[in-house]
Amino acid sequence: GENVEQHPSTLSVQEGDSAVIKCTYSDSASNYFPWYKQELGKRPQLIIDIRSNVGEKKDQRIAVTLNKTAKHFSLHITETQPEDSAVYFCALGGGTSYGKLTFGQGTILTVHP
Amino acid sequence: DTAVSQTPKYLVTQMGNDKSIKCEQNLGHDTMYWYKQDSKKFLKIMFSYNNKELIINETVPNRFSPKSPDKAHLNLHINSLELGDSAVYFCASSPNRGVGGANVLTFGAGSRLTVL
Numbered sequence: 001g002e003n004v005e006q007h008p009s010t011l012s013v014q015e016g017d018s019a020v021i022k023c024t025y026s027d028s029a030s031n032y033f034p035w036y037k038q039e040l041g042k043r044p045q046l047i048i049d050i051r052s053n054v055g056e057k058k059d060q061r062i063a064v065t066l067n068k069t070a071k072h073f074s075l076h077i078t079e080t081q082p083e084d085s086a087v088y089f090c091a092l093g094g095g096t097s098y099g100k101l102t103f104g105q106g107t108i109l110t111v112h113p
Numbered sequence: 114d115t116a117v118s119q120t121p122k123y124l125v126t127q128m129g130n131d132k133s134i135k136c137e138q139n140l141g142h143d144t145m146y147w148y149k150q151d152s153k154k155f156l157k158i159m160f161s162y163n164n165k166e167l168i169i170n171e172t173v174p175n176r177f178s179p180k181s182p183d184k185a186h187l188n189l190h191i192n193s194l195e196l197g198d199s200a201v202y203f204c205a206s207s208p209n210r211g212v213g214g215a216n217v218l219t220f221g222a223g224s225r226l227t228v229l
């Protein structure tokens with residue numbers, strides 16, 4: 001079945017540095033890979049997603065890369081700012097996780113000014 | 114207009130009580146979900162309904178009973194509450210059930226349940 005491992009569980013960076021969060025998965029039939037950001041006390045919100053026919057997608061300071069052969073995908077945040085501080089979740093959709101998203105364990109990102 | 118709204122936002126109750134959380138979406142989506150987020154922030158799916166039909170039931174105790182009167186509403190009733198039920202419960206919706214494709218979820222603001 002579907003399983004997704006997310007690392008690191010916590011990440012602390014200085015403002016302006018880059019941050020990278022990685023997720024690995026086991027279900028090779030998965031075909032949808034979103035990332036959600038959850039600020040303290042708020043709801044998770046989609047920030048970027050990628051589908052299995054694309055290797056990389058960028059949206060301003062954030063990017064997601066996908067390696068289907070190795071079954072991992074990563075979130076890259078460049079020029080981090082204090083407002084990027086939040087919990088980030090990767091997720092898997094499609095394949096045997098039909099009808100649902102399976103979330104990673106989350107990464108607490110802290111950006112120090 | 115709030116896209117996915119759930120009530121109540123906070124719920125504090127005693128062990129053994131029964132409580133309900135309500136969810137409504139005005140996005141015209143076909144599929145709705147309940148997710149549970151525990152104290153370690155782990156988000157786990159509980160139930161999913163597609164156009165009022167139950168499609169996912171993830172080994173949740175039968176004290177939890179979802180009900181979907183129509184595709185815009187999904188409620189969660191919990192009987193005989195236990196300490197371990199304390200969590201934030203998120204309702205979410207998506208345009209479709211994601212058959213072979215994407216499940217873009219829109220979440221509600223969450224309902225924080227505290228069982229004393």
